Amino acid sequence: MRWKGSASAKSADVTQQMDFFSGVPGLAGGERCLSWLARPWMRPGFVGRWRRLFLAHFLIGSFFLTLSYFFLLSAQIQVTINGRAIRVFPWIGVGRAVTAAGVFAPPGDLLDVTGKVLQAGGGRPPAYRKNSRETTPQDRLSPGDAIVVEAGEDVVESVTEETRRQPSPLQVEGVGAFLRVVRKGEPGEEVVARGSLSGKTKEIRIKQVATPTVLRRFDYNLARKIAVLTFDDGPISPYTNEILAILDRYQIKGVFFVVGREVEAHPDLVRRIVAGNHELGNHTFSHRLSDSDEREKIAGELSRTEEAVQRASPGARLRWFRPPGGVLGGWILDVAEERGYVPILWSVDSKDWGKPADGIAEKVLDEVRGGSVLLFHDGGGNREATVNALPGIIEGLKSRGYNFMTLSELFYYLGLD
Ligand SMILES: [Zn+2]
Numbered sequence: 001m002r003w004k005g006s007a008s009a010k011s012a013d014v015t016q017q018m019d020f021f022s023g024v025p026g027l028a029g030g031e032r033c034l035s036w037l038a039r040p041w042m043r044p045g046f047v048g049r050w051r052r053l054f055l056a057h058f059l060i061g062s063f064f065l066t067l068s069y070f071f072l073l074s075a076q077i078q079v080t081i082n083g084r085a086i087r088v089f090p091w092i093g094v095g096r097a098v099t100a101a102g103v104f105a106p107p108g109d110l111l112d113v114t115g116k117v118l119q120a121g122g123g124r125p126p127a128y129r130k131n132s133r134e135t136t137p138q139d140r141l142s143p144g145d146a147i148v149v150e151a152g153e154d155v156v157e158s159v160t161e162e163t164r165r166q167p168s169p170l171q172v173e174g175v176g177a178f179l180r181v182v183r184k185g186e187p188g189e190e191v192v193a194r195g196s197l198s199g200k201t202k203e204i205r206i207k208q209v210a211t212p213t214v215l216r217r218f219d220y221n222l223a224r225k226i227a228v229l230t231f232d233d234g235p236i237s238p239y240t241n242e243i244l245a246i247l248d249r250y251q252i253k254g255v256f257f258v259v260g261r262e263v264e265a266h267p268d269l270v271r272r273i274v275a276g277n278h279e280l281g282n283h284t285f286s287h288r289l290s291d292s293d294e295r296e297k298i299a300g301e302l303s304r305t306e307e308a309v310q311r312a313s314p315g316a317r318l319r320w321f322r323p324p325g326g327v328l329g330g331w332i333l334d335v336a337e338e339r340g341y342v343p344i345l346w347s348v349d350s351k352d353w354g355k356p357a358d359g360i361a362e363k364v365l366d367e368v369r370g371g372s373v374l375l376f377h378d379g380g381g382n383r384e385a386t387v388n389a390l391p392g393i394i395e396g397l398k399s400r401g402y403n404f405m406t407l408s409e410l411f412y413y414l415g416l417d
Contacts, residue, residue: 077143088141094128095137098149108152113159113195113202124152157197166190166206168213170291170329176219177228177347177373179328185213215328219347220414222370225402228410229254230346232283232322234379235262235269242387243378244272250394252404254278257322260285260305262379267312274313279406281320282306282341287380291329298335320344320407344407346375350386353377357388364389365396371410 076087081101088097098105108123128135129148141147168185188210193202229247231254234240240256247254256273258280263270273280285304302321309316321341323332328343336343348367352360364374374393376386397404411417 077141079141079143079145079147081147082149090141090143092141093137094130094135094139094141094147097141097147098128098137103149105149105151108154111154111156112198113157113193113200114198115156116198118157118197123155126150126152157195159193159202160196161191161193163189163191163207166210167291167329167331167334168210170333171212171214172217172328173214174217175347176217177345178218178220179343179345180216180218182214182216183212185211215333217345219369219373220371225370225397225400226372226405226410226413227368227397227402228373228405228407229376230257230281230322230344230373230407231255231376231378232257232380233259233262233287233377235266235273236379236383237266237269239383239387240266240269240378241272243376243383243390244269244276244278246387246390246394247278248276250391250398250404252394253406253409254404255281255320255407256378257281257283257320258305258309259283259287259379260301260308261287263305263308263312267308270309270312270316274316279320279408280309280316280318281322281344281407282318283322284324287324289324289327289332291327291332293330293332295331295335298330298332299339302336302339302341322346342407342411344373347372349375350389352383352386352389353381355385357385357392360385360389361392361396364393365400368397368402371414373407373410 072089075089077090078085078087079097080086081098081103084101084103086097086101088100092100105126107121107125109117110119110122112118127150128137128139130139131146132148166188168187173182189207191205191207193205194200195202229252231240231243234256235258243254253276256278258270258273260282270280282302282305284301285308286301289298289301306318309318319340319342321336321343322345323336323343326345328336333343347369348364350360350364355363360376368374376390377383378386394404405413408417
């Protein structure tokens with residue numbers, strides 16, 4: 001044998017050590033004995049014994065595995081999921097049987113009032129029925145059960161309703177600085193339905209139709225030659241200062257319809273207007289006002305200007321109101337009157353924002369009448385043309401016999417106080 005031959009070359013020492021094992025029964029010699037110690041599977045008969053042992057265990061194991069398999073198979077029951085037959089273990093429950101059948105039944109979504117998804121899966125859970133009765137995914141199964149599962153229904157957010165008043169639509173007739181109510185309309189009422197989560201409007205129902213208010217603009221066309229100089233959109237440096245200097249020079253008192261934002265920026269100019277016995281009007285805080293604005297927004301535009309004026313010049317009076325662009329619709333006129341303002345527009349629009357000085361003077365002198373309220377701008381842009389036109393306008397009016405009044409003086413003169 002190969003191992004015997006290869007060992008023949010070993011030294012005498014090694015042979016002596018091997019003799020130590022020579023007495024062990026069944027061993028043929030020292031060299032063989034050493035090989036078993038290093039590699040026990042080389043021992044004669046070793047492989048055969050282990051092979052038999054392994055085979056026996058394998059067969060027994062396989063037997064029990066097969067037994068278990070058939071036992072488990074026999075434990076499965078047949079049910080139908082949405083009409084499709086499937087074999088499942090009864091203890092896995094309805095929900096897992098549905099999953100095992102490959103049926104996908106998601107929950108519904110939460111939708112807003114316009115039908116958009118607010119929260120995916122935020123609707124109703126899937127609906128399970130066992131043998132036509134409602135059930136839960138945890139319910140156990142019995143042979144022959146017919147399970148029907150449907151995707152969950154979508155749920156629409158709840159709706160909150162708010163009744164709000166609609167302003168009387170405003171019809172303005174004629175031209176002029178003064179306003180007279182020809183017909184007083186009534187506000188309407190509408191119900192606004194909104195999604196309570198999204199805030200989106202679902203619908204607006206008219207509960208009561210608003211009736212229109214008719215307003216007439218007019219002037220007094222007095223025989224006496226009186227003119228009122230009014231200046232909008234300031235106070236702004238340097239134009240308000242320059243205009244005040246011109247008015248001082250001619251000893252004329254004007255009316256300044258101030259913008260609250262500019263008042264905050266130039267309180268010194270407000271103090272100068274008040275100290276010069278000129279009058280102040282409210283021209284809103286931001287110079288942005290629309291007939292679709294809510295009452296609160298309009299009131300805020302007025303009150304913020306009032307506060308700014310009071311901070312600049314405590315005790316200063318703000319009696320007049322002129323809305324930007326002359327827009328009085330929506331709630332604007334209502335809110336201004338509630339706060340005690342007298343709305344004043346204009347008789348002659350100088351259009352000083354789009355003309356050179358001589359063009360401004362020509363237009364004003366052409367259109368002025370007894371009792372006219374003249375509209376100029378000291379703010380809102382470059383007002384050099386206005387400043388340059390003003391002395392010529394004043395001198396032109398004086399030469400035609402005009403006197404200048406503030407609005408308070410004109411109201412007193414007209415007996416309107
Ligand atoms: Zn303005």
